[in-house]
Amino acid sequence: xxxxxxxxxxxxxxxxxxGYSRRDFMKxxxxxxxxxxxxxxxxxxxxxxxxxTHRLPVIWEHFQECTCCSESFIRSDHPIVSDxxxxxxxxxxxLTLMAASGHQAEAAKHATMEKYKGEYILCVEGSIPMGDDxxxxxxxxxxxxxxxxxxxxxxxxxxxxxxxxxxxxxQAASPNPTNATPIHKIIKNKPIIRVPGCPPxxxxxxxxxxxxxxxxxxxxxxxxxxxxxxxAKRVHDSCYRRPYYDAGLFAQTFDDKNAKDGYCLYKxxxxxxxxxxxxxxxxxxxxVSYPIQSGHGCIGxxxxxxxxxxxxYKKMAKVPGLHEEGLADDIGKVGAGILAGGxxxxxxxxxISKRKELTSRIKRGRENEKNIxx
Amino acid sequence: xxxxxxxKRVYVWELPVRIFHWLNVLALFVLIITGFLIxxxxxxxxxxxxxxxxxxxxxxxxxxxxxxxxxxxxxxxIYWAFVGNRFASWRAFWPFTKKNWNNFGHVMKIxxxxxxxxxxxxxxxxxxxxxxxxxxxLIMFVLAIIQVITGFGLYADMSSWWLPKMFDxxxxxxxxxxxxxxxxxxxxxxxxxxxxxxxxxVFYHDWLEGRGEVxxxxxxxxxxxxxxxxxxxxxxxxxxxxxxxxxx
Numbered sequence: 031x032x033x034x035x036x037x038x039x040x041x042x043x044x045x046x047x048x049g050y051s052r053r054d055f056m057k058x059x060x061x062x063x064x065x066x067x068x069x070x071x072x073x074x075x076x077x078x079x080x081x082x083t084h085r086l087p088v089i090w091e092h093f094q095e096c097t098c099c100s101e102s103f104i105r106s107d108h109p110i111v112s113d114x115x116x117x118x119x120x121x122x123x124x125l126t127l128m129a130a131s132g133h134q135a136e137a138a139k140h141a142t143m144e145k146y147k148g149e150y151i152l153c154v155e156g157s158i159p160m161g162d163d164x165x166x167x168x169x170x171x172x173x174x175x176x177x178x179x180x181x182x183x184x185x186x187x188x189x190x191x192x193x194x195x196x197x198x199x200x201q202a203a204s205p206n207p208t209n210a211t212p213i214h215k216i217i218k219n220k221p222i223i224r225v226p227g228c229p230p231x232x233x234x235x236x237x238x239x240x241x242x243x244x245x246x247x248x249x250x251x252x253x254x255x256x257x258x259x260x261x262a263k264r265v266h267d268s269c270y271r272r273p274y275y276d277a278g279l280f281a282q283t284f285d286d287k288n289a290k291d292g293y294c295l296y297k298x299x300x301x302x303x304x305x306x307x308x309x310x311x312x313x314x315x316x317x318v319s320y321p322i323q324s325g326h327g328c329i330g331x332x333x334x335x336x337x338x339x340x341x342x343y344k345k346m347a348k349v350p351g352l353h354e355e356g357l358a359d360d361i362g363k364v365g366a367g368i369l370a371g372g373x374x375x376x377x378x379x380x381x382i383s384k385r386k387e388l389t390s391r392i393k394r395g396r397e398n399e400k401n402i403x404x
Numbered sequence: 405x406x407x408x409x410x411x412k413r414v415y416v417w418e419l420p421v422r423i424f425h426w427l428n429v430l431a432l433f434v435l436i437i438t439g440f441l442i443x444x445x446x447x448x449x450x451x452x453x454x455x456x457x458x459x460x461x462x463x464x465x466x467x468x469x470x471x472x473x474x475x476x477x478x479x480x481x482i483y484w485a486f487v488g489n490r491f492a493s494w495r496a497f498w499p500f501t502k503k504n505w506n507n508f509g510h511v512m513k514i515x516x517x518x519x520x521x522x523x524x525x526x527x528x529x530x531x532x533x534x535x536x537x538x539x540x541x542l543i544m545f546v547l548a549i550i551q552v553i554t555g556f557g558l559y560a561d562m563s564s565w566w567l568p569k570m571f572d573x574x575x576x577x578x579x580x581x582x583x584x585x586x587x588x589x590x591x592x593x594x595x596x597x598x599x600x601x602x603x604x605x606v607f608y609h610d611w612l613e614g615r616g617e618v619x620x621x622x623x624x625x626x627x628x629x630x631x632x633x634x635x636x637x638x639x640x641x642x643x644x645x646x647x648x649x650x651x652x
Binding site: 252253254263264267273274275276277278279280281282288296297301303304305306330333334335336339340345347348349350358359361362365366369370373376377379380383384386387388391 | 443444445447448450452454455456457458459460461463464518519520561562573576577579580581582583585586587588589590593596597600601604608612614
């Protein structure tokens with residue numbers, strides 16, 4: 031896709047050099063095509079792209095994060111993902127996995143940024159603390175904000191890995207002491223793919239990056255900048271326990287018979303009905319399981335503000351703008367009680383204040399009654 | 405002792421207004437009940453297989469059906485605000501007039517703070533809605549729109565029909581289902597509060613004024629004193645002995 035990057039091997043060349051067979055490569059192309067939500071007829075096109083596209087330079091920045099995104103990525107289903115896609119593309123710069131360190135590492139990054147200006151992909155893991163001039167997160171003596179703005183300037187596109195970079199995640203939870211800010215609120219002039227999740231599913235990450243490198247453009251995004259292939263559906267809509275929900279069969283506690291029978295965890299605070307992700311279809315750890323399958327409700331980790339949206343283990347709506355205690359039903363019940371009391375008081379007060387009018391009307395009514403011809 | 409007033413029947417609420425009112429009551433009632441069930445469903449004690457049950461699905465279906473009803477009667481009411489009589493007209497709800505705020509102050513003093521007038525000023529009695537009522541209905545209209553937007557927003561993803569699909573911008577606009585759902589649930593409580601105050605005030609007026617406030621939403625007629633009608637040439641039109649309607 032890039033003219034200047036012809037010095038790099040193509041993806042296929044890298045894969046073969048790594049010792050994989052053509053057969054392994056085709057398997058990988060098939061599997062990643064399926065994950066990207068493309069038709070099987072597209073396998074050839076994906077394989078062709080990987081054969082002819084030269085390796086894309088990638089800078090992978092780590093800011094306020096826990097590295098669970100990287101961990102998730104290297105545990106992705108197919109070994110080629112970690113061996114080639116991560117290993118090779120991230121050679122340019124990634125704090126966690128690169129061999130170089132210190133000034134060497136920074137020098138390598140700057141070399142990439144200059145050589146491939148306007149061509150490299152910037153992957154960002156973690157949020158940016160904007161409070162106190164960004165002093166809460168400094169790498170090599172520079173604030174995360176400075177590093178991000180510098181790296182974003184020459185990037186072709188930015189991938190915001192995980193909930194930190196996409197939504198702020200736990201650091202941005204109230205009261206957000208460091209003023210942790212997601213990438214899209216800082217960088218406005220670059221295409222940004224948001225891949226939320228804490229962490230995002232490894233296959234989703236692989237799918238996004240293969241889409242970018244294989245087709246040279248961003249995958250189709252929804253209005254929030256998330257790839258539609260992975261974030262178009264709620265976890266609830268693809269949940270294998272959905273029939274229990276529709277039937278009205280719910281687990282009441284984590285150790286009751288209903289929970290053992292695998293009933294819906296809605297009443298235990300499962301956030302699947304409000305969470306857009308592909309956990310129900312792609313699952314985790316090579317498709318072994320996902321939280322709901324393991325008997326724990328979804329906590330909605332790929333949704334904005336999921337830390338501040340009510341308790342994890344209760345199904346409760348929160349009054350927007352209020353803190354943890356602001357549960358709508360509690361406030362509503364108290365409010366309705368006070369209101370009913372107020373109306374009763376008003377009714378009594380009305381009868382006292384307007385007694386003249388009332389008694390006079392009742393008298394007149396009685397008079398009239400006497401005069402009725404029956 | 406005062407003489408008993410002579411009251412005349414005035415046709416205030418036309419049939420579409422009354423239909424709107426009662427369908428709206430029905431829809432709200434069903435929406436609130438099923439809404440609470442959806443928010444916090446009772447666990448069924450059933451040994452039936454999930455395949456053979458669709459209980460919660462039916463509750464949700466009723467909620468969505470009532471939501472469509474709520475939405476469509478709202479459209480009917482908006483239409484009627486343009487073709488209905490002066491008491492149903494959007495002009496009656498327009499809050500930015502001096503007359504409206506004068507009446508607002510009067511109703512606040514007499515009916516909310518329960519003060520008494522030394523001499524009753526009959527011209528201050530509203531034939532249709534009073535200004536506090538119109539303002540509250542205006543607020544409820546805005547809240548209803550919020551409920552329609554958030555409700556259909558949450559529903560849009562499950563539907564393939566263009567009407568709910570028109571609301572598929574809602575969830576991204578608020579950043580996710582969480583906030584949309586919380587708004588939807590919180591505003592529902594405001595409907596409950598409104599209903600309580602609304603029903604109370606209707607009884608209050610009926611009890612203190614004896615003008616048929618309660619029955620007017622069934623039959624459409626309110627009773628207006630002769631003294632008041634003398635000042636109402638621009639509001640009502642006397643068509644016959646027993647027929648007084650809103651003037652054009």
